[in-house]
Every structure is written in structure tokens, then in C-alpha cells.
Amino acid sequence: MDERGALALLADELEPVGDDAAVVDNLVITTDMLHERTDFPPGTTRYTAGWRAVGASLSDVAAMGADAQAAVAAYAVPEFDREELLAFVRGASDVCEAVGAEYVGGDLDGHEEFTVSTTAIGRTDNPVPRSGASAGEIVCVTGTLGRSAAGLELFERASDEADEQAAARLRERANDLFRFEPRVDAGRTLATEATAMMDSSDGLARSLHQLSEASNCGFEIDSATVPVDDALVELAADDADALERATTFGEDFELVATLPEDALEEVQAAVDVPVTPLGSVTAAESGVKMDGNALEDRGFTH
Amino acid sequence: MDERGALALLADELEPVGDDAAVVDNLVITTDMLHERTDFPPGTTRYTAGWRAVGASLSDVAAMGADAQAAVAAYAVPEFDREELLAFVRGASDVCEAVGAEYVGGDLDGHEEFTVSTTAIGRTDNPVPRSGASAGEIVCVTGTLGRSAAGLELFERASDEADEQAAARLRERANDLFRFEPRVDAGRTLATEATAMMDSSDGLARSLHQLSEASNCGFEIDSATVPVDDALVELAADDADALERATTFGEDFELVATLPEDALEEVQAAVDVPVTPLGSVTAAESGVKMDGNALEDRGFTH
Numbered sequence: 024m025d026e027r028g029a030l031a032l033l034a035d036e037l038e039p040v041g042d043d044a045a046v047v048d049n050l051v052i053t054t055d056m057l058h059e060r061t062d063f064p065p066g067t068t069r070y071t072a073g074w075r076a077v078g079a080s081l082s083d084v085a086a087m088g089a090d091a092q093a094a095v096a097a098y099a100v101p102e103f104d105r106e107e108l109l110a111f112v113r114g115a116s117d118v119c120e121a122v123g124a125e126y127v128g129g130d131l132d133g134h135e136e137f138t139v140s141t142t143a144i145g146r147t148d149n150p151v152p153r154s155g156a157s158a159g160e161i162v163c164v165t166g167t168l169g170r171s172a173a174g175l176e177l178f179e180r181a182s183d184e185a186d187e188q189a190a191a192r193l194r195e196r197a198n199d200l201f202r203f204e205p206r207v208d209a210g211r212t213l214a215t216e217a218t219a220m221m222d223s224s225d226g227l228a229r230s231l232h233q234l235s236e237a238s239n240c241g242f243e244i245d246s247a248t249v250p251v252d253d254a255l256v257e258l259a260a261d262d263a264d265a266l267e268r269a270t271t272f273g274e275d276f277e278l279v280a281t282l283p284e285d286a287l288e289e290v291q292a293a294v295d296v297p298v299t300p301l302g303s304v305t306a307a308e309s310g311v312k313m314d315g316n317a318l319e320d321r322g323f324t325h
Numbered sequence: 326m327d328e329r330g331a332l333a334l335l336a337d338e339l340e341p342v343g344d345d346a347a348v349v350d351n352l353v354i355t356t357d358m359l360h361e362r363t364d365f366p367p368g369t370t371r372y373t374a375g376w377r378a379v380g381a382s383l384s385d386v387a388a389m390g391a392d393a394q395a396a397v398a399a400y401a402v403p404e405f406d407r408e409e410l411l412a413f414v415r416g417a418s419d420v421c422e423a424v425g426a427e428y429v430g431g432d433l434d435g436h437e438e439f440t441v442s443t444t445a446i447g448r449t450d451n452p453v454p455r456s457g458a459s460a461g462e463i464v465c466v467t468g469t470l471g472r473s474a475a476g477l478e479l480f481e482r483a484s485d486e487a488d489e490q491a492a493a494r495l496r497e498r499a500n501d502l503f504r505f506e507p508r509v510d511a512g513r514t515l516a517t518e519a520t521a522m523m524d525s526s527d528g529l530a531r532s533l534h535q536l537s538e539a540s541n542c543g544f545e546i547d548s549a550t551v552p553v554d555d556a557l558v559e560l561a562a563d564d565a566d567a568l569e570r571a572t573t574f575g576e577d578f579e580l581v582a583t584l585p586e587d588a589l590e591e592v593q594a595a596v597d598v599p600v601t602p603l604g605s606v607t608a609a610e611s612g613v614k615m616d617g618n619a620l621e622d623r624g625f626t627h
Contacts, residue, residue, distance in 0.1 A: 045429030047395040047446075050352075054444055056399035056434040093349040097358035097442045127347030132358040140399045140442030142356055144349075 042152050043086035043221050044145070051145045053083035059137040064178040066194040067201065069107040072139065073114025074202045079224065080143035081122055081205035082276040086222040088214025089145035091124035091207045096141045099134030114202075115141075122207035145207075147214070153237035155218035156281035160304040162234075162242055163287065165209045165278045166296050168227055169255030169265065172272035174200030176258045200254055206278045209294045213278060216286035226273030226322030227301075231311045234279065241309035244302030244318070246270075270313070271321050344454050345388035345523050346447070353447045355385035361439040366480040368496040369503065371409040374441065375416025376504045381526065382445035383424055383507035384578040388524040390516025391447030393426040393509045398443045401436030416504075417443075424509035447509075451516060455539035458521035458583035462606040464536075464544055465589065466581050467511045468598050470529055471557030471567065473576035476502030478560045502556055508580045511596045515580060518588040528575030528624030533613045536581065543611035546604030546620070548572075572615070573623050 044053035057063070057076050067075075077094045084091045096115055098108065112126070119126040124143070156162070177197035184190035206222075213220060219238050223230045227249070231242045251269040259265035281304050282290065291298045311318045346355035359365070359378050369377075379396045386393045398417055400410065414428070421428040426445070458464070479499035486492035508524075515522060521540050525532045529551070533544045553571040561567035583606050584592065593600045613620045 041430065045395070045397065047427055047429055050395070050446070052395060052397055052429060052444070052446060054397040054399050054431045054442065056401055056432055056436075056440070056442055058401075058434070058436060061435070093347070093352070093354060095347065095354055095356040095444060097356050099358055099360075099440075125349055127349060127354060128343070129356045130358055132360070133363070134358075134360060134440070135438060136436070138358070138401075138436070138440060140356065140358055142354070142397060142444035144352070144354060144446060 043083040046087070046150045049146055049148050051084055051087045051089045051147060051150060052142065053080050054140065054142040055079050056138065056140040058139070063137070064175055066178045066181050066197060068198050069110040070114040071198040071201050073111035074118040076139040076141045077115040077126065077143070078118040078203055078205050079276065080141040081118065081124060081207060082222045082224065084143045084145035085205050085207040085210035086220055086278055087145065087147060088149065088151040088210050088217065088220060089147035090211060091122045091143060091145045091205070093125045093127050094119055094141060094143040095127055095129040096139055097130040097132060099132035099138040101133065101135055103131070118205065122205050149214060151214050151217050151220040153219050153221050153234055156234055156238035156240045156304045157218060158240055158304050158306050160218060160281045161284045161287060161300050162244065162279065162281045162302055162304055163298050163300045164223065164227065164250065165206050165294070165298055167250045167252035168223065168275050168277060169252040169269035169272065170200045170203060171274035172268040173252060173254035173258050203276045205276060206296065209296050210278055212293045213280045213290060216282045216290050217280040218282060220278055220280040223275050223277045223279050224273055227270045227279065228318050229273065229320060229322030230279045231318065232320040234281065235307070235311050239307045241305035241307055242302060242311045243305050243309065244313050246314050248299060248301050250297065250299045273322050345385040348389070348452045351448050351450055353386055353389045353391045353449060353452060354444065355382050356442065356444040357381050358440065358442040360441070365439065366477055368480045368483050368499060370500050371412040372416040373500045373503050375413035376420040378441040378443045379417040379428065379445070380420040380505060380507050381578065382443040383420065383426060383509060384524045384526065386445045386447035387507050387509040387512035388522055388580055389447065389449060390451065390453040390512050390519065390522060391449035392513060393424045393445060393447045393507070395427045395429050396421055396443060396445040397429055397431040398441055399432040399434060401434035401440040403435065403437055405433070420507065424507050449516070453516050453519050453522040455521050455523050455536050458536055458540035458542045458606045460542055460606050460608050462520060462583045463586045463589060463602050464546065464581065464583050464604055464606055465600050465602045466525065466529065466552065466579050467508050467596070467600055468579045469552045469554035470525065470577050470579060471554040471571035471574065472502045472505060474570040474574035475554060475556035475560050505578045507578060508598065511598050511600070512580055514595045515582045515592060518584045518592050519582040520584060522580055522582040525577050525579045525581050526575055529572045529581065530620050531575065531622060531624030532581045533620065534622040536583065537609070537613050541609045543607035543609055544604060544613045545607050545611065546615050548616050550601060550603050552599065552601045575624050
């Protein structure tokens with residue numbers, strides 16, 4: 024590859040307008056690196072870490088509308104603990120099993136900070152890019168938003184909790200919330216109709232901005248339709264706080280997709296999780312709006 | 326996967342008796358994590374780091390006898406420098422191009438220590454395991470051994486060199502030695518005859534021990550046949566020192582393969598690099614020997 028190719032590739036990597044995974048023939052491949060300080064709050068079990076790290080890569084496969092095939096992980100820690108490593112491998116294997124993929128091992132390494140790098144591969148003959156949305160279509164999201172925000176809140180409350188039993192209960196629930204199911208089945212079904220798709224790992228607001236940039240379109244969504252997760256509703260100060268976190272926190276790994284309005288019912292019937300219409304795709308000049316106001320490009324930057 | 330499955334998988338990961346890459350249908354996939362402190366001596370350019378990190382994964386694909394298809398990398402640094410990142414991507418792309426694979430990008434992350442995780446995928450209908458060697462066959466190696474040992478020596482001499490121009494020349498040569506060509510073509514050709522194969526990334530001695538464990542066989546090699554790289558011969562204290570480093574230092578990413586003796590000539594004619602017979606495969610009871618003496622299981626542990 025020449026300098027121009029490297030620059031273009033780099034632009035793709037630096038600017039979040041590339042797709043969720045690279046496509047090579049009918050394969051999709053995606054890699055992510057996560058580490059303790061920024062990605063695993065204190066109280067995250069190694070089982071959850073394995074699930075979540077591998078799940079993040081499987082979610083990128085799902086966002087291409089591909090069938091997830093296999094995942095590997097490189098696991099690096101200052102000192103190996105057999106139980107921790109076992110738990111990590113179990114979490115990684117279980118999330119693969121949940122989406123019909125195979126966890127096929129990886130690499131072990133010593134590192135000052137707990138660091139995990141995961142790669143997933145999948146297959147599809149029709150990858151869904153981020154760039155195909157057109158004005159007049161609708162935009163929808165799978166599942167609910169805010170589970171990870173709620174999980175983080177519970178991890179933080181656990182850290183402040185003096186009663187160890189109460190803290191353990193908070194951490195257990197936080198770990199449950201942190202183990203999302205990658206939307207591989209939903210992605211494959213959505214792919215039959217979706218014109219653009221990506222996952223919500225950087226938050227709904229940022230996903231809409233990224234789709235808008237890649238597709239050269241705008242969005243107009245209605246805040247009342249945003250499917251805020253019950254756990255976040257319960258933990259947030261009020262509805263506005265819950266909505267704010269559900270739209271900007273990210274890390275929920277739901278799918279955000281655009282499709283023709285008349286395809287919605289059929290997709291909803293065929294997908295195993297709720298698919299909620301949030302609003303419509305508009306012209307690029309209109310920008311990204313919620314309830315008629317500009318929705319800022321804020322979110323979790325990985 | 327149940328606990329037993331996890332334990333078996335873990336055993337494969339902890340004990341270096343698994344194959345160089347995992348096999349899923351006709352795909353092979355392999356991942357590696359490298360970081361500054363242990364894998365990139367001071368003076369290693371980012372171009373070399375990109376080449377070497379991605380090359381290490383491509384070498385694992387080669388060791389399965391597979392056709393290398395694509396690679397990705399997760400690149401993590403404390404602070405992003407555009408030129409460094411560009412150089413890394415160029416190195417990663419160039420090593421892919423050298424073996425007919427595609428570098429398809431990856432992930433960027435902040436990390437206290439420069440850390441790279443790479444994954445490569447390839448295709449083959451007949452992966453070569455480590456476990457198929459039988460007594461009576463011969464064992465051979467591609468290319469030369471000791472390039473990386475020589476490179477490291479030059480990086481160390483550069484650090485001790487007061488004259489900055491002389492140091493720069495040493496570092497340039499060290500970087501050249503560090504950029505190995507993954508033996509993908511050789512691996513595909515060897516795969517037509519090889520009964521067992523792996524790469525020499527942990528050193529020849531350790532590779533022989535790993536093949537011996539996986540295949541339940543012994544080896545008897547002749548030290549006079551070991552193809553010590555000229556650069557190491559020049560830098561080593563004497564021939565014994567050169568041989569010692571060539572057999573134990575590793576990181577050369579050559580292929581070590583066993584095959585029937587009568588297949589050697591044809592393979593040598595078809596492979597684009599030298600394929601040197603080192604000796605024979607013996608019964609397991611004989612152990613791993615060089616010149617009739619036990620060859621210790623020493624080497625570079627990644």
C-alpha cells in the first residue's frame with residue numbers, strides 16, 4: 024500500500040466513519056482492545072470481562088449483518104491467576120455460544136495493566152455499511168439503551184457502600200447488566216432490509232452522527248420513543264437524566280439501523296428482540312435532531 | 326462450553342502444545358499481543374514494529390500451511406503521533422503485501438505502554454498440525470536462524486554507541502534484520518508434504534520440543550546443518566556462541582517441518598527459500614538431541 028492508501032486507511036481508523044468491521048471477500052473481521060483502567064470498572068468479574076470484551080467484537084460482526092463465526096482473545100495481566108483466567112475464558116466462550124460462534128482461544132501475555140484484545144470474524148454475502156441511509160426512511164434501534172450506564176452506576180455505588188454484603192449484591196447486578204447479548208440474530212434479519220447499520224457502542228447520539236456522516240443524511244428522532252432500560256430509569260435522578268444517559272453513554276451494543284418504513288413490521292416480527300422506531304432519516308442539511316433540537320455529537324469515545 | 330472444555334482450552338493456551346493457529350472450518354485464525362518493554366527494543370521504528378507485529382501473526386498462518394488472507398491490528402499508545410501511526414500502518418500493510426494478504430485496519434486505543442495486538446486469518450483445506458511427525462522422517466527448517474538475535478545485538482550496541490551517526494547506522498541495520506518475511510509461500514508448498522509444522526518463534530530448540538510433545542516423537546539433529554544467519558555469525562563471539570543463539574533465541578519466524586525424506590528434493594525445488602534438512606525424527610524415548618546430546622528445552626518464551 025502506498026502513502027495515499029495508508030492515509031486513507033488511517034483516516035478510516037481515526038475518523039469514526041468506517042464500518043464496524045472490515046470486509047474481505049465474504050468475511051468480516053474486527054478487532055478491539057480493552058483495558059482495566061478505562062473499560063472494566065472495579066468489581067467487574069473476569070467472567071464478565073471475557074463476555075464483554077469478546078461480545079464487543081461480536082457486536083461489530085452483528086452490525087455488518089454477518090453471521091458470527093469465531094472469536095479469539097489476547098489476555099494480558101501482570102500475574103496469571105488460574106481461576107481468573109478460567110473465568111475469563113468461560114465468559115468469552117459463553118458469549119460466543121450465545122450467538123452461535125466458536126471461541127477458539129488466543130494468546131497470553133504479561134502486561135502491567137489487565138489488557139484484552141479481541142477479534143471476531145463472521146461471514147456475509149451482503150455486508151450492511153454505514154453509508155446507505157436515505158431521507159424518507161426510518162431509523163430504529165434493537166433492545167434497550169442504558170444497561171451499561173446503569174451497570175456503571177451500580178459499580179460506583181458498590182465502591183461507596185460500607186456494608187460488604189450490600190456491595191456484593193450491587194456488584195452482582197452490575198455484572199449482570201454489563202453482560203449484553205450481541206445482536207447477531209437481529210443483525211442478520213435486519214440486514215435483509217437495512218440500508219445502513221452500526222452498533223451503539225459509542226452511544227445513540229454518536230451513532231446517529233456517524234451514520235449521518237457516512238450516509239450524508241440527517242435524522243429527526245422523538246425522545247419519547249427512545250427505549251430507556253428499566254434499570255437506568257430506576258437508578259437515574261429523573262427521566263431527563265435517564266434519557267440523557269441512554270442517548271450518550273453508549274456501550275450498550277445495540278444495533279442502530281435505517282430501513283424503508285414499510286419493512287418495519289416484517290422485521291419486528293422476524294427479530295427476536297424489540298426493534299423500536301425512533302424517527303426518520305432526513306436531508307443532510309437538517310442535521311441530527313431530537314424533538315426538533317440539534318442533538319449534540321457527544322458520547323463515549325473508545 | 327463447560328468447565329472441562331474451558332480447562333482443555335486453557336491447557337492448550339498455557340502449554341505450548343496447541344497449533345500455531347486455531348482452525349474453524351477452512352479458516353485459520355491467530356492472535357498475538359506485543360508490547361514495548363518486552364518486544365520492541367529501543368531503536369525499533371514504528372514501521373518495523375508494524376511489520377513485525379503483523380508478521381508474527383502471518384507467520385502463524387504460514388505455519389498451518391494456509392494461504393494468508395487478511396490481518397488487523399489494535400494499536401495502543403500513551404499519545405498518538407500521526408507520523409508514528411502512519412509508519413506503523415505502512416509496516417503492517419507492507420508485510421501483508423509481501424505475502425499476498427490484505428491489511429484491513431483495526432482499533433486505536435490509549436494505553437500507558439505501546440501495545441499492539443494483531444490477528445491474521447488464512448484459508449486452507451488441509452491445515453498442518455504439530456502432531457503428525459513419525460520416526461523415520463526428516464526435520465527441516467526454512468531460511469536462516471539468528472536474524473532477530475543479531476538484530477537485538479545491534480540495537481544493544483547502538484544504545485551503547487556514543488557516536489550518534491554510528492548508532493543510527495547500527496539501528497538501521499537492526500531494523501532491517503527485525504523485518505522478517507513470513508513464510509506463507511513456503512508454508513503452502515511444505516504443506517503438501519509436511520506431516521507436522523510450526524514456526525520457530527520460540528527458537529529452534531523449543532520448537533523441536535513442542536513438535537516432539539505434540540507428535541510424541543524424538544529428534545536427532547546435526548549442529549553442522551543449522552543454517553546460522555551470516556549476520557549472527559559476524560556478531561557472535563565465536564561459532565559456538567552463534568549456534569547457541571541461533572538455536573535458542575527464536576523470534577525468527579522460520580518454519581520447522583517434518584516430512585518423508587523422499588519428498589525433500591521436490592519441496593526444495595518448489596519453495597522460494599532454502600529448506601535445510603537438520604536431521605531425523607526418532608522415537609519419543611530418544612528425546613530431542615543435537616550431535617547425540619540432549620538439547621535442552623530452552624528458548625524465548627512469549
